[in-house]
Amino acid sequence: MLHRLSPRRLSSLGLALGLLSAPLLHAAEPEKAELKLGFIKLTDMAPLAIAYEKGYFEDEGLYVTLEAQANWKVLLDRVIDGELDGAHMLSGQPLGATIGFGTKADVVTAFTMxxxxxxxxxxxxxxxxxxxQVPMADGKPVHPIKADALRPVIEQYAVAGKPFNLGMVFPVSTHNYELRYWLAAGGINPGYYAPHKGDISGQIDAQALLSVTPPPQMPATLEAGTISGYSVGEPWNQAAVFKGIGVPVVADYAIRRNMSEKVFGVSRSWAQANPETHKRLIKALIRAGKWLDADDNANRAEAVEILSRPEYVGADAKVIANSMTGTFEFEKGDKREVPDFNVFFRYHATYPYYSDAIWYLTQMRRWGQIADAKPDDWYVQTAKRVFLPEIYRQAAAELVAEGHAQASDFPPADEDGFREPLADTIDGVVYDGHQPNAYLQQFSIGLKGDRTL
Known part of the structure; x- marks a missing residue:
């Protein structure tokens, strides 16, 4: 847990003594200034750490405690119960809660982390x-590696009567959907959920059995042989390389590129009770994201040092640096340039796009977490209920007025909340958020149309 004055605060105690000649004027005071925010020990919690360490929260009159959480369920429950004011969340968590998969609650987001x-x-x-089965060039694997190369391995396990077990971090996590997408693109059925029948295993008709493993436990679970692979965020893929126990075969940017991975989530009731506080939090986080991507990632080395501290991710700085500084190591010694492995601001990364929300909802439908067919308008209205770009725009406008950002840093005022159709996917299937049902119809594996289990 962090509850101390940040370096920025310690260096500017003159503010408390009235020595600032031109104080920043806000239209309203925050409804709540003392806040507790949760996170999971992953490198993409970085905007929270940077907003804290650089004093961006304090610039907004907010005094924040950052607290690591045991797992994603505990984190979500504590936000819903009000024990946390907000948290680093999986992009699917506010959506899953809102539609009632697992925990039923109104959770919203105005910021993509x-x-x-x-x-x-x-x-x-x-x-x-x-x-x-992997194509080679100059003695090295050709990337991206597709799950086609894994299919014969799974078939061998089946012949031997052995289950092929894979780990992911949470049923509504990006990692679950990316792993399922990758497997299905290679002709491997990752299984279905049937919550309306009381089956939330996600393993109906599965050729590969996916189950939940908390991120920090992934390498040890792999080493123990309990699972044969996993989908997770950093630094836990690079940790497998450093420990010599596994090989990352594909990065998610090659599965489907530049879509929301984590968000900053709060309960709807909290957002309604604390609109000024919420806006100020978003302002601080936008500045943190901007700092993380500034000058072609020039600040990433400093970010790595911060994240390696035990109160944040607490992993070896060399492991964190492997992905955070624009490279990624696949097979040991095969380090490649991947400048967009982590994106925190460019490509309008922090903006809460409706089309990103809709992609998650399509995956929930594809794998049975949404049991029945829904019209396209249901997807759009659900996205608009959970993703709140209007709050983001208020925060962005104040940052521009204060000189902390430029208008060109943000999406144009007339955009409709939908990214351009995405064709750069591992299977070549084009995603257009305006047409979720037509998108689902393109897949040979997965629920679509009126199909139910």
């Missing part, structure tokens, strides 16, 4: 079995 940032890792044994 990052794009990309995940990978899929397999054990050394599985990698050696995959490798003969």
């Amino acid at each position: 990052d794009l990309n940032g995940n990978a899929i890792t397999v054990s050394n044994d599985v990698w050696q079995a995959m490798k003969p």
